[in-house]
Amino acid sequence: MSTEQNPKKGSSTPKSDSKKTSKKVARGRKAKRKKPEQRGSGGSEIDLEAVERANQRFDIKPLPMGLPDNLEPAPKKVQIKWKLTPVPTKVERSVHDIVCRPGEFGFLDDERVDEIAELIKGKQISLEQALSLRAALNQEKAVFSHGRLQRRAREMQRKYKAGEGVLSLSKRYDFPPVNLFRAILSARNWSKNRIKEALKEPEKKLNKRDLEQFRKAEAEDRVTHVNQSEAHHAADLFETVLCDHFTANGVRYRTQNELLKEQVAAEGRPVRTPDLLMLDHVEINGVPVAWIDAKHFYGANSSWQRRKTQKQVNRYVEEWGHGAIIYRHGFCAGLKLKGAILLDASPIDLSKLIKHNQRLKDERTTEG
Template sequence: MVLLRLEGLLSEEKSGGRRRGRRRGRRKSGGGENPPKEQVADKQSDSVKRALARFNANPAPIGFPTEIDPPPKTIEVNWPLNEVPKEVQKQAGEIIMRRGEFGFLPQERVDEIADQISDLPISLEQALSLRNALNQEKSVYSHHKLMRRSNELNRRYDSGEDVISLSKRFDAPPVNTFRAILTGRGWSKNRIKESLKEPSRLKKRDREQFELAESLDRVSSVNQDETHQASMVFEDVLYAYFDSIGVRYRTQDDLMAEQKRAEGRAIITPDLLMIDDVRINGVPCAWIDAKHFFGADLKFPRKKTQKQVDRYVAEYGHGAIVYRHGFCGGLRIMGAEQLDASPLDLTLLDEFHEKSKNS
């Protein structure tokens, strides 16, 4: 890492700014031996220019301090990458996907997948995260088709067929299947939403079937608490890393609290807004967002992420996305570098998952 004083655009900076207080020690993690891939960003692109211009912008971007003391530093970060080739994503996808399989996998199925992908340059964790992305994509693009058959689903359900067999028959997530059944009864979206928040309000069979659907559905489950908590821990991992290399930044919580006070609501809140001029593999990055999953080159997650990135780029310029389980080499998000977790100490995350597994 090389720390240099900013020149040019940053030479007129004043003093002031904030620094996040909490720090955590880190040990050096293994992996990440590969050299950085060829950068997607054109260093003369509008997004890169905007990232550099944030230091002198008037008015300053939302949440960015007008005074920074000491003045911003240029911090060069060499971030090794180990992307998964597009063809490997395709091969792994054919192995991990089965019709009607949307829930947690039994150990024998996990072992089977591990054996079948053993010769591919993709880890088991990456493959299982890819499976989630593929199932989510299938769920999103088959939703309207499922709802068009809601009356048929309701008839079959009333005739005694259970929600899991219907889920497999129609190749749809169990909770979405249950929602379609309720739609077939003529229930409104709001009634369905409120009833599934409080399943005790459902009749006995419906409650039992919904609870069964929830237990076997990782895609459209109502309760996503553990996933959300893991994402927050991954953000803490990123904070610890950037603290360790002396980067100043503002957190999502900082930005959210400030915007709620000023505007009554959160407006734009990347996980990290860089106060220093951070160059990752030579590319200026004004913000970082953490994604606790594999960055699959698929239409739905790519479109969803691009929409989010476009908002960040419009306000702050070029940034980066850090994928906990790495990413596919075919994935391209305009205005953002794609990074994996190679240089990060994931001890906090490992401890969280171990605790969750044992609780």
């Protein structure tokens, strides 16, 4: 007599048990799968809640900050196509060591720029993007090395006191020259306020050697140097040409300066001030954009830059919903920001900005 149970009575063979078990496991696996996230242009993840907030911002009562009570004519829908060419993540990584060398924080001479241009030839990244990436990497290095510098401040002070210059120490230990100089002053037990005042009026507050070393540090430090007026002026000019672009596309908006004045009058301080606050229903590549903030640099896939920008984006999304960040020198495909699509400046007429930058370059060449 066979010991095999009758399958009609609900029993099963070990083989059929195995099949049922495998089906259950398969069903379990399917249940655990996450829904694919909606993606926008350039692979950016779309925050659907932020999109809804952007679409409804003109209907909310009270209105979000900065939106006029009676907007005439009513907000219209403006759809804009924006071609994007992000830098592949692998390409960006491959360029890191080419553009960023220990102790190299200042302007690059023509020979070094030509060297970089030759080394990145054939890669999907332009020379301007590579140089802007260098600035981002140096900024990140300055931030992450700050604690290490503070721990070694007294050591730097001893070496400086023994006669070694700031630039020599900067190259040897890979610290930004101006940060290094500040650390030396701090190691003398100078307060933060005293250091700030001294660097604001160095001719009056520093001795002869310190003044000489500070000037050398400033000249070789484009990351943590005190005078950022050139960078600010270029950023302002970029915002201007961005405004011109959207005006030409028939888009209404409020500028950062308008928002700033209004918020200072109402709140006593600026609260949320994107470069452009859209007064129409703008969609770029099919994604609602309630605000735009302009960055006069390359959008590197660095944790420090991403965290800093995401914090800013979060404030704007909370008030107006989904927006956009536009990078003057493009961005890395690996960079993702929740609540904002990423744009490059390729559709914008940058002739004013290019002329300005060329003039600055010519002036530096003449001074040199």
